[in-house]
Amino acid sequence: ITRIEGHLKIEATVDGGEVKDAKCVGTLFRGFEIFMKDRDPRDAVHITQRICGVCPTSHGTTAALNLDSAFGVADKIPNNGRILRNLIQGANYIASHIVHFYHLAALDYVDVTEVADYDGTDPELLKVKDFIARALAAGDMSMLAPFYPRYEGDYRLPKKVAQAAVAHYVEGLNMRRLAHELSAIYSGRMPHSVAVVAGGVTSHPSIDSIS
Numbered sequence: 087i088t089r090i091e092g093h094l095k096i097e098a099t100v101d102g103g104e105v106k107d108a109k110c111v112g113t114l115f116r117g118f119e120i121f122m123k124d125r126d127p128r129d130a131v132h133i134t135q136r137i138c139g140v141c142p143t144s145h146g147t148t149a150a151l152n153l154d155s156a157f158g159v160a161d162k163i164p165n166n167g168r169i170l171r172n173l174i175q176g177a178n179y180i181a182s183h184i185v186h187f188y189h190l191a192a193l194d195y196v197d198v199t200e201v202a203d204y205d206g207t208d209p210e211l212l213k214v215k216d217f218i219a220r221a222l223a224a225g226d227m228s229m230l231a232p233f234y235p236r237y238e239g240d241y242r243l244p245k246k247v248a249q250a251a252v253a254h255y256v257e258g259l260n261m262r263r264l265a266h267e268l269s270a271i272y273s274g275r276m277p278h279s280v281a282v283v284a285g286g287v288t289s290h291p292s293i294d295s296i297s
Contacts (some may be wrong), residue, residue: 116296127153128284136276140185142277143178143269147171167286180264181276188258189232192251194229197241198233200248205223209247210256271295 094115097149122133130149135142151173154160163171185236186256201214202222221229243251266276272289275277 106203108173120292127156128261129266131283132278139157139181139277141178143175143279144182146279146282147175150284157284159285163286166291169284170272170287170289170291174269174279174287177265177269179277181269184258184262184265188255189262190206192255193233194237194239195241196243196251197248198236198252200245201252204249208253210253214252214256231252 095111096269097109097111098105103108116137118134118137122130125133130153132147134145134149137145151160154163165265197212199218201211203217204211206212218230218233221227221234241248269276269279272287272295273281274289281287
C-alpha cells in the first residue's frame with residue numbers, strides 16, 4: 087500500500103471469493119528510536135515530526151505531551167499554550183484528512199476520465215477538462231499527472247458522482263492550503279512546526295493572527 091506515509095504490505099488468502107486469512111506487515115524501518123538516543127530530550131518534538139510529512143503535528147504534539155509529563159509540568163500548561171496547541175493540531179487534522187482521502191486514496195476509486203466530456207459550468211471541472219484535453223492533444227499521457235498513470239480498476243461510481251468527486255479533489259487542494267496557513271500562523275511553518283515545545287508553545291495570539 088503506497089499511498090500512505092510509511093508503507094504497508096497486505097497479504098490476503100481468498101478462497102471462492104471469501105477472505106480466509108489476512109496479514110498486515112510494516113515494511114519500512116526508519117530508526118527514529120535509535121538516532122534519538124543520547125540527544126537532548128527536547129529535540130524529540132522536532133525530530134519525531136519527520137516521521138510524516140502529512141501528519142507531523144500529531145507526532146510533535148505527542149512528544150511534547152510526553153515531555154510535559156517527564157518534566158512535571160503537565161498540569162502547568164498555560165491556557166493560551168493549550169488552546170494554541172489544539173488549534174495547530176486541529177488545523178493539521180483537517181489538512182491530513184483531506185490529503186489522505188482526496189489526494190492519496192480517492193483516485194483509486196474515481197474515474198477521472200468521466201470529466202473529459204463534461205458539459206456543465208462548474209469551474210473546477212472545466213479546469214480538469216481542459217487539463218485532460220491538453221494532454222490528449224499533445225499525445226503525452228505523462229502530462230496528466232497526478233491523474234495518470236493509474237490503476238485500471240473497477241470504477242463503479244456513476245458518472246455524476248465521479249465528476250463531483252473530481253471537483254472535490256480540486257477544491258480540496260485549496261482547503262488543504264487554508265488549513266496549512268492556519269497552522270503556520272501559530273506554529274511558524276507547516277509542515278514540521280517549530281512552535282510546539284515542552285510546556286506549551288513559543289507563539290502567542292494577536293489580533294492580527296486571530297483575524
